Every structure is written in structure tokens, then in C-alpha cells.
Amino acid sequence: MPPGRIAILGATSTVGRAIAAEYARGGRDLLLCGRSLGEVERVAQDLSLRYGVAAEACLLDPDLPDYPQVLWRLEGGRPLGGVVWAIGTMSAAAGGGGPDEIRETTWVNFGAAVAAIEGVLPAVDPKGFIVLLSSVAGERGRRKNYVYGAAKAALTTYGQGLNHRLAGRGPRVTVVQLGVVDSQMTWGMSGGPAGADPERVARAIVQAVRAGKGRVHVPAVWGPIMLLLRLVPESVFNRLQV
Ligand SMILES: NC(=O)c1ccc[n+]([C@@H]2O[C@H](COP(=O)([O-])OP(=O)(O)OC[C@H]3O[C@@H](n4cnc5c(N)ncnc54)[C@H](OP(=O)(O)O)[C@@H]3O)[C@@H](O)[C@H]2O)c1
Secondary structure (H helix, E strand, C coil): CCCCCEEEECCCCHHHHHHHHHHHHCCCCEEEEECCHHHHHHHHHHHHHHHCCCEEEEECCCCCCCCCCHHHHHCCCCCEEEEEECCCCCCCCCCCCCHHHHHHHHHHHHHHHHHHHHHHHHHEEEEEEEEEEEEHHHCCCCCCCHHHHHHHHHHHHHHHHHHHHHCCCCCEEEEEEECCECCCCCCCCCCCCCCECHHHHHHHHHHHHHCCCCEEEECCCHHHHHHHHHHCCHHHHCCCCC
């Protein structure tokens, strides 16, 4: 893997922070970005102290007018070793809520990711990597979260297309189809499967990147689960409480 810093877009996210820690444990310097600069600075300080790496905090807010130009001004010609997209939000309302909430869900989970990745692409080492945290929610629409799921399905398709475009001449793209993970996002949720441990999830993601995988289910058990779920006929699926 090339030597540049690893940028985590959404460094305050539970999973993003665990991935940052995993790279820091391996001695990689970090560029940590998020909308709450104070919180991102605390994460940077913590990882820097814990693992003895350099970690810089940077403001990245999809709601600001200069988003995401800040990213490609940062490296000053030194390519990034990799970029991880970990920002995401899930609305509580099944149909996505009102227009503002729907706009936020689709922008934050999809449009903002595309704008950031397309913007930062020239700053990524061609031998480096891009990770997109997508979701199993994008593999089959379910009544509980189909607006979020639709945005994640779009993110997955974007990642596949980008991988195709860059194949053999640019950074490798890994789309992660995450199952349920214990995090701020899933805190207090009931009735679903138990959430996976973020540190284990982060290790699996870093391994998948190292192995050059284009698409991976994490935890792996979600691969066969989603295969089965996609095959269930609609008449049966509509009666399932999933
Ligand atoms: N946890 C799961 O079960 C699960 C499953 C499938 C996919 N995923 C995906 O994995 C990624 C990480 O999830 P997580 O569980 O670690 O989530 P999390 O702990 O809730 O973190 C969400 C991240 O997104 C940022 N964010 C949320 N809304 C934002 C907005 N409107 N503008 C800018 N930033 C915003 C948060 O920033 P602040 O800290 O500033 O709020 C935080 O950095 C997300 O893309 C999520 O969709 C998670």
C-alpha cells in the first residue's frame, strides 16, 4: 500500500473511528474529517496519543457551500494512501419523513458521498484505495428503512461503476455491504439482529481492502442472508416482519 495518509470522512462515526484506529495501529498517519470539528479533534488527539501516529482534524460538512473543496486543498501534492467514506444517517420515519428529511437522507447517504469521492479522487494515490460504507439495507427494500436503503443502493451502484472506471489505472474501490453494527446509528433499536462489534467490523474491512475486494459483506454472514432474502418471492416477503 502506498505511504500517504488515510482520510476518514466521518471520523466521529463509530465504524469510521474503529477503521481509523485499525490503520493507526498499523502505523498509518490519518486525516480525520467531519462536521463537528471539536469532536473530530478529540478523536485525532486520542488516536495520535494511543498509537503514536500523526492525525490531523479537518472540517467537512455536506451542508456548507464550499463542500467538499476543502479535501483536495489539504494534501498539497502529497497523495492520500486511501479514503474511507463513513458518513451516513438513517431517518426514523419509515417513508423517510417530510421533504427536508428525505432530502437530507438522500443527500447525506448518496449525493454527498459522490461529491466528496469525485472531488478527492485526483488526490488519491493510484495504488491506494477508496472504501464506501454501504448497507445491506440497499439490497432489498424493507418497510422499516427503504428511503435510507434506496440511497445506499445508489451508493453501491456508484461504487461499482467507479471501480469499473478505475480498474487497472486508479485506486481500488471497496464497497462494504454492512450488516447491523453496534453504533450510535443503531443505538436503542429493537427487534433486529444483534449488532456486530465495531472493532471486529473494522478489522474485516481493512482485510478486505488489503485483499483488493471490490464488494464485501461485513460481517460475512450477511452475504448468504441477503442472497436468501433477495430470492424470497414478493408474496412471501410482504408477509415477513423483517
Ligand atoms: N451501524 C450500522 O448498523 C450500519 C449498517 C449499515 C451501514 N452503516 C453505514 O456505515 C457508516 C457508519 O455508520 P455508523 O454506524 O458508524 O454511524 P454513526 O456512528 O451514527 O456515525 C454517523 C456519521 O455520519 C455523520 N453524519 C450524520 N449525519 C450527518 C449530516 N447530516 N451531515 C454530516 N455528517 C453527518 C456523523 O457525524 P456527527 O458525529 O457529527 O453526527 C457521524 O460521523 C454510515 O454510512 C452508515 O450508513 C451502518
